[in-house]
Amino acid sequence: MDIIKTLNFDKNGLICAIAQDALTGQVLMQAYMNEEAVKKTLETGYAHYYSRERKKLWKKGEESGNVQKVLTVTADCDSDCLLLKIEQKGVACHTGEYTCFHKPVKCFEEPEGVDIVFNLEKVIADRKVNPGEGSYTNYLFAKGTDKICKKVGEESSEVIIAAVNNNNEELVMEISDLTYHILVLMQEKGIELKEVFKELKKREGRPAAAKYKINKD
Secondary structure, three states: HHHHHHHOOOOOOEEEEEEOOOOOOOOEEEEEHHHHHHHHHHOOOEOOEEEEEOOEEOOOOOHHHHHHOEEEEEEEOOOOOOEEEEOOOOOOOOOOOOOOOOOOOOOOOOOOOOOOEEEEOOOOOHHHHHOOOOHHOOOOHHHOOHHHHHHHHHHHHHHOOOOOOOOOOHHHHHHHHHHHHHHHHHHHHHOOOEEEEEEEHHHOOOOOOHHOOOOOO
């Protein structure tokens, strides 16, 4: 079946397309595709769009290098909108922001999700490049791997103590501290959070003992 023929393009021959970070779930941008753009995207595995202003097909990142590797393409229930789950190289927005959706309108409640961890990773990475006066993160980087590992060990012990004491409020705080110090260690060693998520993804569908190297003894 020709998938393109099942899509409902508007009177201008276009269909709305939304690009979403496959790892964090963050919506990065919204654009339009014509049939040729959809075909190119499906053939190459990289996002192609149609510029209504320039009246031409364009590959995302063809000039900036900020390409979008497409992992999945899904149509909505009416087949008049496409969702692209992608791996974004660099930033998605021409303004230099990671996402085009960076202009606050109103916040009723701060969302809680995995993007918080990725935002923390970005802050820690920025501290490494742009040290801040009195920054605890920079203090850890200055002390090096041994100090950072020591803190990870200390925080791990405090997580265990809080769990054994059945103090969930304290446990949440200690897990948060441990998460922060692990992210600092990852930056020290040049490891990105997405590498860990990819490793966890690879383990899906495998027995728990094989997934996490569990010693049943």
